[in-house]
Amino acid sequence: MKQQFLGDWREGLSAAQCRPLIQHYGRQSSAYFNLQSDVRRFGDPRLGFVAYAPVNTLLGRVNIVFANPVCAPSIQSLLLRQCLEQVPGQFLFSGIDDSVTGDLQALGFTINAMGTEFRVRIPAFDTVGRDKKQLRHAGNLGRRCQLRVREQQAREVDTRQMERISRHWRQHKRVRSHELRLLTRPPVFSDEWGVRRFYAYDREDRLLGYVFFDPFFENGNVVGYTANILRQDMEQSPSGLLDFIILEAMECFHREGIEYLSLGISPLHNIEAIPGDNPLIRHVAQFLYRHGNRLYAFRSLAYHKTRYRGEETRWYLASRETSTLKVAWSLLRGTGILGSPDYVQPSGDSSVPVPG
Numbered sequence: 001m002k003q004q005f006l007g008d009w010r011e012g013l014s015a016a017q018c019r020p021l022i023q024h025y026g027r028q029s030s031a032y033f034n035l036q037s038d039v040r041r042f043g044d045p046r047l048g049f050v051a052y053a054p055v056n057t058l059l060g061r062v063n064i065v066f067a068n069p070v071c072a073p074s075i076q077s078l079l080l081r082q083c084l085e086q087v088p089g090q091f092l093f094s095g096i097d098d099s100v101t102g103d104l105q106a107l108g109f110t111i112n113a114m115g116t117e118f119r120v121r122i123p124a125f126d127t128v129g130r131d132k133k134q135l136r137h138a139g140n141l142g143r144r145c146q147l148r149v150r151e152q153q154a155r156e157v158d159t160r161q162m163e164r165i166s167r168h169w170r171q172h173k174r175v176r177s178h179e180l181r182l183l184t185r186p187p188v189f190s191d192e193w194g195v196r197r198f199y200a201y202d203r204e205d206r207l208l209g210y211v212f213f214d215p216f217f218e219n220g221n222v223v224g225y226t227a228n229i230l231r232q233d234m235e236q237s238p239s240g241l242l243d244f245i246i247l248e249a250m251e252c253f254h255r256e257g258i259e260y261l262s263l264g265i266s267p268l269h270n271i272e273a274i275p276g277d278n279p280l281i282r283h284v285a286q287f288l289y290r291h292g293n294r295l296y297a298f299r300s301l302a303y304h305k306t307r308y309r310g311e312e313t314r315w316y317l318a319s320r321e322t323s324t325l326k327v328a329w330s331l332l333r334g335t336g337i338l339g340s341p342d343y344v345q346p347s348g349d350s351s352v353p354v355p356g
Contacts, residue, residue: 007043007044007046007047007075007078007079007082008044008046009042009043009044009079009082009083009086010042010043010044011040011041011042011086011087012040012041013041013042013043013045013049014041015035015041017041017045018034018035018041018043018045018049018051018070019035019193021043021045021048021049021070021071022034022035022070022217023217023220024217024219024220025048025070025071025072025217026070026216026217027068027216027217027218027223028067028068028097028216029117029119029216029224029226029260029262029264030066030067030068030095030183030216030226030264030265031067031068031070031216031217032185032194032195032214032215032216032226032228033051033066033067033095033182033183033184033185033214033228034049034051034067034070035185036181036182036185036186037186038053038181038341038343039051039052039053039066039182040052040053040054042082042083042086042087043069043070043071043079043083047071047072047075047079048069048070048071048072048075048076048079049069049070049071049079050065050069050070050079050080050083051065051066051067051070052064052065052066052083052087052091053066053181053182053334053341053343054089054343054344055330055333055334055341055342055343055344056342056343056344057326057329057330057333057342058329059323059325059326059329060089060090060326061088061089061090061344062089062090062091062092062322062326062330062334063087063089063090063091063092064092064094064182064330064331064334065091065092065093065094065096066094066095066182066183066334067095067096068095068096068097068099068100069100073099076099076100076103077103077106080103080104080107081107084107090320090321090322090326091320092317092318092319092322092327092330092331093109093316093317093318093319094114094182094183094315094316094317094318094331095114095115095182095183095265095315096315096316096317096318097117097313097314097315097316098314098316100316100318101316101318104318105276105318107320108320108321109318109319109320110276110277110278110281110318110319110320111274111276111277111316111317111318112271112274112277112278112281112282112285112316112317112318112319113270113271113272113274113277113282113285113314113315113316113317114267114268114271114285114315114316114317115265115266115267115268115269115270115271115314115315116265116266116269116270116302116312116313116314116315117262117263117264117265117266117312117313117314117315118262118263118264118265118266118305118306118308118310118311118312119224119260119261119262119263119310119311119313120250120260120261120262120263120308120310120311121259121260121310121311122224122250122253122254122258122259122260122261123254123259125250125261125308125310127139127247131307131309132307132308132309134240134243134307135243135247135307135308137240138240138241138243138244138247139243139244139247141238141240141241141244142244142248145202145238146202146203147200147201147202147203147208147238147241147244148200148201149198149199149200149201149244149245149248149249150198150199150201151196151197151198151199151249151252152197152198152199153191153197154188154189154190154191154192154197155190155191157197157199157207157210158207159189159190161207162187162189162207162210162231163189165207165209165210165231165232165233166187166231168233168234168235169231169232169233169234171234172234173297174293174294174295174296174297174337175296175336175337177340178336178340179336180335180336180337181334181335181336181341182334182335183265183267183335184228184264184335185214185228185229187212187229187231194214194215194222195212195213195214195215196212196213196215196225196249197210197211197212197213198210198211198213198245198248198249198252199245200232200237200241200244200245202236206236207233208232208233208236208237208241209230209231209232209233209237209241209242209245210229210230210231210232210245211227211229211230211231211242211245211246211249212227212228212229213225213226213227213228213249214226214228216260216262222258223258223259223260224258224259224260224261224262225249225253225258225260225261225262226261226262226263226264227246227249227261227262227263227264228264230242230245230246246261249261261310263305263308263310264305265315266298266301266302266305267296267298267301268285268286268288268289268292268298269289269298269299269301269302270302270312270314271285271286271289278319278324280324281317281319281324281327281328284324284328288328295332295337295338296337317331
């Protein structure tokens, strides 16, 4: 029994091995992001794991952990210690919440605010009030523009249409040449376990846009979905289409008894001082939020999510004996904001997609 608790810790856990752990312990809204490609997973398939991306930088290898460990709270500290001891390279934790920061502080990490997650309680949500005027306008698109939203499997939709919309959509974004990673999950245009897909069509049955929702769990049950992939035809679709799709999906989730919709994290939004943080990292984060919107639309992304008037939860960054330059460079490169990510490639294949 003691040996079982200590765990059979190892690198290279596959997505298939980690899927049951996410279904049981994946409480964080970004838990599904741990299944994305080009990442590695350390842990025990019976107990839990930590997913990370080893990034090559001019200053050496940095392992970016981009979500909470997926395990029971009682073994989280042990899992983190084993990961730090057995995996080579420096570690940088991002996209973690306050359920992890205490264990990392005990391991010598400094904690900084890194952004805000926006979450809506679906049963209590409405579009009443002046501050939700834009959402009401979007919610009426179906009637005004004769649009309809269908939930479909990926195999029921023309992959070429989905990819064309995605490519054109990306041309209107700051990062055009490749998909962002880690703190978001790149689109997969085939069916995946647990992912819900909603598509908007006009009266001539032309595909105008879509939103893909990743599940998060508690004790084996889906308690919410994260709106992860949002794409629209930038030339043919009306303003507010993506909000229209989200609102239609929320009605479906409400009927099913789903509790939460997460809009994901807005990086660098509402960065404030917290006890014991690194002031230089904080100042760099605040500077990038104010002046770095040529790299990434930090402010406009946050503004859009605030329109839902949901719950705002602070997420954190944890670093240990790592320079501020190395922290900033690793995150900008690892997520793809500053050039295509340069990951240390694993020797085996533990990527998704994971079939349904």
